[in-house]
Amino acid sequence: xxxxxxxxxxxxxxxxxxxxxxxxxxxxxxxxxxxxxxxxxxxxxxxxxxxxxxxxxxxxxxxxxxxxxxxxxxxxxxxxxxxxxxxxxxxxxxxxxxxxxxxxxxxxxxxxxxxxxxxxxxxxxxxxxxxxxxxxxxxxxxxxxxxxxxxxxxxxxxxxxxxxxxxxxxxxxxxxxxxxxxxxxxxxxxxxxxxxxxxxxxxxxxxxxxxxxxxxxxxxxxxxxxxxxxxxxxxxxxxxxxxxxxxxxxxxxxxxxxxxxxxxxxxxxxxxxxxxxxxxxxxxxxxxxxxxxxxxxxxxxxxxxxxxxxxxxxxxxxxxxxxxxxxxxxxxxxxxxxxxxxxxxxxxxxxxxxxxxxxxxxxxxxxxxxxxxxxxxxxxxxxxxxxxxxxxxxxxxxxxxxxxxxxxxxxxxxxxxxxxxxxxxxxxx
Amino acid sequence: xxxxxxxxxxxxxxxxxxxxxxxxxxxxxxxxxxxxxxxxxxxxxxxxxxxxxxxxxxxxxxxxxxxxxxxxxxxxxxxxxxxxxxxxxxxxxxxxxxxxxxxxxxxxxxxxxxxxxxxxxxxxxxxxxxxxxxxxxxxxxxxxxxxxxxxxxxxxxxxxxxxxxxxxxxxxxxxxxxxxxxxxxxxxxxxxxxxxxxxxxxxxxxxxxxxxxxxxxxxxxxxxxxxxxxxxxxxxxxxxxxxxxxxxxxxxxxxxxxxxxxxxxxxxxxxxxxxxxxxxxxxxxxxxxxxxxxxxxxxxxxxxxxxxxxxxxxxxxxxxxxxxxxxxxxxxxxxxxxxxxxxxxxxxxxxxxxxxxxxxxxxxxxxxxxxxxxxxxxxxxxxxxxxxxxxxxxxxxxxxxxxxxxxxxxxxxxxxxxxxxxxxxxxxx
Numbered sequence: 063x064x065x066x067x068x069x070x071x072x073x074x075x076x077x078x079x080x081x082x083x084x085x086x087x088x089x090x091x092x093x094x095x096x097x098x099x100x101x102x103x104x105x106x107x108x109x110x111x112x113x114x115x116x117x118x119x120x121x122x123x124x125x126x127x128x129x130x131x132x133x134x135x136x137x138x139x140x141x142x143x144x145x146x147x148x149x150x151x152x153x154x155x156x157x158x159x160x161x162x163x164x165x166x167x168x169x170x171x172x173x174x175x176x177x178x179x180x181x182x183x184x185x186x187x188x189x190x191x192x193x194x195x196x197x198x199x200x201x202x203x204x205x206x207x208x209x210x211x212x213x214x215x216x217x218x219x220x221x222x223x224x225x226x227x228x229x230x231x232x233x234x235x236x237x238x239x240x241x242x243x244x245x246x247x248x249x250x251x252x253x254x255x256x257x258x259x260x261x262x263x264x265x266x267x268x269x270x271x272x273x274x275x276x277x278x279x280x281x282x283x284x285x286x287x288x289x290x291x292x293x294x295x296x297x298x299x300x301x302x303x304x305x306x307x308x309x310x311x312x313x314x315x316x317x318x319x320x321x322x323x324x325x326x327x328x329x330x331x332x333x334x335x336x337x338x339x340x341x342x343x344x345x346x347x348x349x350x351x352x353x354x355x356x357x358x359x360x361x362x363x364x365x366x367x368x369x370x371x372x373x374x375x376x377x378x379x380x381x382x383x384x385x386x387x388x389x390x391x392x393x394x395x396x397x398x399x400x401x402x403x404x405x406x407x408x409x410x411x412x413x414x415x416x417x418x419x420x421x422x423x424x425x426x427x428x429x430x431x432x433x434x435x436x437x438x439x440x441x442x443x444x445x446x447x448x449x450x451x452x453x454x455x456x457x458x459x460x461x462x463x464x465x466x467x468x469x470x471x472x473x474x475x476x477x478x479x480x481x482x483x484x485x486x487x488x489x490x491x
Numbered sequence: 492x493x494x495x496x497x498x499x500x501x502x503x504x505x506x507x508x509x510x511x512x513x514x515x516x517x518x519x520x521x522x523x524x525x526x527x528x529x530x531x532x533x534x535x536x537x538x539x540x541x542x543x544x545x546x547x548x549x550x551x552x553x554x555x556x557x558x559x560x561x562x563x564x565x566x567x568x569x570x571x572x573x574x575x576x577x578x579x580x581x582x583x584x585x586x587x588x589x590x591x592x593x594x595x596x597x598x599x600x601x602x603x604x605x606x607x608x609x610x611x612x613x614x615x616x617x618x619x620x621x622x623x624x625x626x627x628x629x630x631x632x633x634x635x636x637x638x639x640x641x642x643x644x645x646x647x648x649x650x651x652x653x654x655x656x657x658x659x660x661x662x663x664x665x666x667x668x669x670x671x672x673x674x675x676x677x678x679x680x681x682x683x684x685x686x687x688x689x690x691x692x693x694x695x696x697x698x699x700x701x702x703x704x705x706x707x708x709x710x711x712x713x714x715x716x717x718x719x720x721x722x723x724x725x726x727x728x729x730x731x732x733x734x735x736x737x738x739x740x741x742x743x744x745x746x747x748x749x750x751x752x753x754x755x756x757x758x759x760x761x762x763x764x765x766x767x768x769x770x771x772x773x774x775x776x777x778x779x780x781x782x783x784x785x786x787x788x789x790x791x792x793x794x795x796x797x798x799x800x801x802x803x804x805x806x807x808x809x810x811x812x813x814x815x816x817x818x819x820x821x822x823x824x825x826x827x828x829x830x831x832x833x834x835x836x837x838x839x840x841x842x843x844x845x846x847x848x849x850x851x852x853x854x855x856x857x858x859x860x861x862x863x864x865x866x867x868x869x870x871x872x873x874x875x876x877x878x879x880x881x882x883x884x885x886x887x888x889x890x891x892x893x894x895x896x897x898x899x900x901x902x903x904x905x906x907x908x909x910x911x912x913x914x915x916x917x918x919x920x
Binding site: 076077080081160162166168173175176257258269272273276278280296298299302303305306310311392410414415416418419420421422423424425426427429430431435436437447448449450452453454462463464465466467468469470471472473474475477478485487489 | 505506509510589591595597602604605686687698701702705707709725727728731732734735736739740821839843844845847848849850851852853854855856858859860864865866876877878879881882883891892893894895896897898899900901902903904906907914916918
């Protein structure tokens with residue numbers, strides 16, 4: 063099949079998925095979970111092929127670790143799908159009801175987006191995760207995984223499709239997979255049949271996708287996250303939260319990359335904090351003032367302020383006050399996650415209002431910015447978009463809405479011109 | 492100023508607008524309305540220049556009519572702005588509150604998108620309308636109007652900016668205007684500072700914008716709207732609604748372009764309906780069966796089914812049943828607005844569920860698909876997107892949300908690994 067046919071099939075499936083009952087969707091999801099557990103051994107055989115190939119190719123150890131499956135990880139995939147079964151159906155929620163006139167009522171109801179193109183890198187566990195979120199939200203999905211994981215992905219998709227096919231009424235082409243890069247290029251042209259592209263990968267990769275398609279992209283660019291230790295910060299909380307924000311998982315997008323410290327508290331807090339970061343092998347660079355307060359810190363270069371290290375490195379700046387901190391974050395941050403450490407309630411609220419990022423926090427680790435931790439259930443990704451869905455995106459980000467208007471023969475002419483009837487516009491919800 | 496500077500200014504304004512009180516925004520809006528009324532004479536002088544030029548250039552009469560201002564139209568602009576004052580502030584609405592743990596609460600709050608680029612054609616009344624919607628929703632806007640209206644647009648923007656500047660705290664560069672096509676091309680590159688582009692114009696124009704920017708586009712492609720007269724339709728309602736859907740304003744995007752009729756009711760309804768359409772000079776084309784039932788109808792060509800006439804022309808098809816109608820609409824429609832005429836409740840609900848368009852109706856004119864009529868207040872446009880905002884888009888389509896997390900020193904490490912604390916995930920709203 064060529065991509066246009068795949069996309070057309072997806073679109074036909076999407077029209078069916080859009081009005082499927084929650085019960086049927088959950089039945090299919092449960093069978094998907096069962097199938098992965100039942101055929102665990104077969105999955106591991108295919109996964110071994112990917113591992114052998116990756117090792118031969120000299121793929122980095124970190125990537126191999128993400129690629130490597132075992133029984134526990136396969137059970138984890140099944141568990142992930144079952145957690146999606148447990149989530150409320152995001153489709154069919156009535157957002158608003160407006161009486162336009164007697165017997166003329168329009169309501170706004172959530173519905174699926176349609177067809178999702180999901181492009182991601184090496185982890186095979188992305189396949190069941192993305193597939194289950196799309197199915198639960200009534201969307202058809204076309205998957206493209208990393209080449210390194212292709213044998214693993216292929217068998218997993220095959221099992222999922224077989225499971226879906228067992229539930230009468232659920233179209234098996236709800237989940238489809240493509241395999242080559244040239245197919246991705248073709249997919250990006252199918253804006254007639256594909257309604258949203260979700261890329262997961264490096265910034266460069268997401269930007270490439272954005273530049274090469276007219277389809278809306280739900281993507282994630284950088285995570286240049288800031289901590290700001292305010293003059294009125296509690297010293298212990300500040301130390302704890304800053305260390306965790308940097309160290310709990312430095313490769314994550316919600317890890318802190320730049321620390322701002324109010325000048326009045328810098329001498330009290332920076333020497334200790336720097337010592338603790340150095341204990342953990344964090345490379346530290348800082349502004350001139352920072353280097354004066356803590357000589358162990360190396361001088362920063364201008365480009366550091368806009369860099370997502372994703373690593374054990376941190377840039378530090380001493381600021382003259384709150385306003386400078388907010389301005390700096392709005393200028394150099396990537397709109398991802400930023401935190402203020404302060405005991406001054408008013409300042410905290412001001413920070414939450416004035417910093418324009420999708421997650422703004424006070425006195426808590428930036429590492430909390432995550433769909434599971436926020437209680438959204440499973441997460442399709444973290445979006446740095448400013449439209450549609452922002453921050454950690456769960457099932458809600460995979461639906462949109464339609465207007466349903468029920469009338470009794472009313473026509474627009476009656477509501478215009480001389481003697482026009484007036485709309486009542488009574489909001490019923 | 493070059494476009495990058497304009498976009499940077501807009502971005503700086505947007506950061507201020509984002510946390511402005513409703514009161515300040517409404518003060519600025521009221522002064523904007525006053526300014527237009529006070530300087531009505533000056534606006535009409537500039538408008539006359541545009542009219543003289545347009546007539547000299549031989550611009551079509553319909554366009555000249557839209558360009559032509561008078562005292563009443565200027566008062567209408569002021570009234571439009573005051574209606575935006577009366578709308579509830581879309582910013583700062585708390586959508587959800589989730590307790591993650593004791594003293595660790597995340598809430599989702601609406602906030603502006605940031606900077607909007609609005610590109611539109613000849614009507615000068617688009618300037619106050621778009622500017623007021625953007626200001627109320629806390630967004631900065633960069634406007635580009637049609638060249639035909641440039642003198643009118645210039646003075647209106649000048650008056651609006653002066654009015655905004657009178658309210659301390661409201662940044663005057665909340666509203667800016669650019670004038671040339673090359674500036675539009677430059678604007679489309681400013682994805683760092685501009686967060687949404689709203690084009691209003693022809694399909695070709697909207698597609699050009701979509702193809703030439705990485706910025707998300709809230710656009711409107713075709714309106715190929717359908718009426719379907721079901722077997723169980725009430726004859727009189729069907730006639731009324733179909734005539735109104737086609738005739739109340741044939742140039743509108745929500746006018747009906749294709750009529751589907753169930754075979755069992757076609758002989759009873761089509762001859763009369765065709766006669767009435769012919770009385771109103773509607774050109775009619777139809778499928779073979781339609782031409783058999785009503786020989787006055789000319790044969791359709793295949794491309795008609797996908798054509799938005801925007802004119803006194805209608806294509807007619809007789810279908811074998813409900814399913815064929817739904818399939819036909821989902822295939823040939825543009826996802827805008829489609830209506831079923833039926834007295835069978837169940838069929839009506841099935842139609843509303845299975846047709847994937849943004850507005851689906853039963854027994855009411857397609858012409859109701861409009862922000863004002865739906866009770867959304869003013870309308871920024873009708874979107875045929877499948878993400879962010881769909882159908883008639885009011886103030887709500889100009890906001891997104893941010894997550895505010897308030898903690899007390901909590902760190903992510905405490906919630907992972909052995910002896911991990913569990914999240915409580917108690918939804919408080």
